[in-house]
Amino acid sequence: LITVVDVFIVYLVEYFNIFFFTDPKCADKPVFTPPRLVVKYGDPTSATCSVLHISDVFGLDNSVGDFTINRTTILWTVEKITEWDTSAICYYINAAKDLCCTSLPVTVHKPPDSVSISFRNHSGPLLEGHQYTLQCEVHNVAPVENLTVTFYRGQTALGQLQSNNTEKKPVTEIFTLSINTRKEDDGVQYWCEAKLKLGPEGPQPPIVVTSEKFSATVNSTPAPETTPSTSSTPTPSFSMCFILLLFSLV
Incomplete structure (x- = not known):
């Protein structure tokens, strides 16, 4: 039978996605097939969640799409993916009253324009x-x-x-x-x-x-410009002028 505690736990999962209530040692967690979805934006998609044992509390927290339950299996279907951040969490309560959850990674993609x-x-x-x-x-x-x-x-x-x-x-x-x-x-x-x-x-x-x-x-990088050297007649020094003056007086 479903107890008030069971209903409260389901409420937490579906509306708050609180994972710390999940027993990390849960041996028989739900299994998604396929374990990961990669979907082009606007395309349909689906996945199946299975558990080993029938449970009074067994469900799916999904942001888009619909699901149907058949004993130990849930079929999740989405006609058209129109949300970029899409998720699905499958959960159930086992015989030991542990809440067992599995999250399905969903990647929505779009090629570059x-x-x-x-x-x-x-x-x-x-x-x-x-x-x-x-x-x-x-x-x-x-x-x-x-x-x-x-x-x-x-x-x-x-x-x-x-x-x-x-x-x-x-x-x-x-x-x-x-x-x-x-x-x-x-x-x-x-x-x-x-x-x-x-x-x-x-x-x-x-x-x-x-x-x-x-x-x-x-x-090509231009070669650096160089200034061509020019030869010029050396300017007569003072001593040369003095010698020329002496010759002119002789």
Whole structure:
């Protein structure tokens, strides 16, 4: 039979998500299948929660979607994922009156709208031996913390960067990389690649969006100007003038 305490515990789980009531030693925790969901925003999804024993208190705390219970199994279904921070917690009370819970990780993703590359605060030809900053702008992507950006010069990878932004909703982020120019890079194309890595449960191969490529002109650094030396007739010294004066008197 369901007691008042059981009802109170369920209330805490469903409305406050209070996990410290869960017995960490609970041997038979609920099991989600699959154990993790990766869903594109706007797509449908589903998961199953199973327990080993029938319980009077058995349910699902879900932020979206519906669920149905069939003895020891709960089927959670969502027709269309429209929340970026989605979760589901399966729970039941075992024979020892322990509250056993399992949380289902849900990652909602969206590929970038576009990716662009340029030099920061610079336009026109580059000078050999100088340092410039490339910037790769990734527009409207989620979750950005799963994004890896790689800069390329021709087919050579120059560097790889990741975001430390934990925002779950789509954001636009700019990644920068400093480079030194060489004369042999004249005419070489620069571009960047944004890759959304969502693990084995995500799209395979991972989602990749690349920028357009642009060619850079690298000019040689001008040699320093030198002033040509000029020869001139030395100015007669006082002693030379004195000797000439003596000869004129003889």
